[in-house]
Amino acid sequence: MGNITDKQITLDSRYLRMAQIWAENSYCRRRQVGALIVKDKMIISDGYNGTPVGFENICEDDDDHTKAYVLHAEANAITKVAQSNNSSLDATLYVTTSPCIECSKLIIQAGIKRVVFGEYYRMTDGVQLLCRAGIECIHLVQNGDTFTPHIISRDE
Numbered sequence: 197m198g199n200i201t202d203k204q205i206t207l208d209s210r211y212l213r214m215a216q217i218w219a220e221n222s223y224c225r226r227r228q229v230g231a232l233i234v235k236d237k238m239i240i241s242d243g244y245n246g247t248p249v250g251f252e253n254i255c256e257d258d259d260d261h262t263k264a265y266v267l268h269a270e271a272n273a274i275t276k277v278a279q280s281n282n283s284s285l286d287a288t289l290y291v292t293t294s295p296c297i298e299c300s301k302l303i304i305q306a307g308i309k310r311v312v313f314g315e316y317y318r319m320t321d322g323v324q325l326l327c328r329a330g331i332e333c334i335h336l337v338q339n340g341d342t343f344t345p346h347i348i349s350r351d352e
């Protein structure tokens with residue numbers, strides 16, 4: 197993978213910051229995650245982790261475990277595109293936490309070509325799967341107001 201231009205880093209960091217703000221919509225207590233899908237410099241979808249439409253806005257069960265039917269931010273953003281007239285083909289996904297393996301499968305099948313994420317999820321098998329599928333994965337490391345891109349290579 198090539199280098200990222202300064203202009204692209206600026207755009208990427210702004211969209212990631214927007215995804216961080218969008219995560220505040222989540223009513224999940226354990227972790228709030230936000231995602232945006234951008235294509236041709238337009239935001240075509242957004243998502244945050246939560247229960248499906250029509251379910252109560254509570255993500256955790258009585259033991260404070262996340263309910264099995266909670267959708268991750270990426271899954272909500274991708275399925276929102278499915279209801280629209282847009283296409284996620286060749287789009288970029290911005291997500292505040294690196295995708296899990298289940299969301300990574302959806303990202304691959306949705307034709308998304310770039311994934312930019314903030315912090316690392318505890319499991320990294322999702323990112324590894326994306327790399328195997330040839331999707332460009334960028335970890336934007338935040339230090340105060342400064343973002344530094346780290347392009348993930350296949351063998352990480």
Ligand SMILES: [Zn+2]
Binds near residue numbers: 269295296298299300
């Ligand atoms: Zn996920």
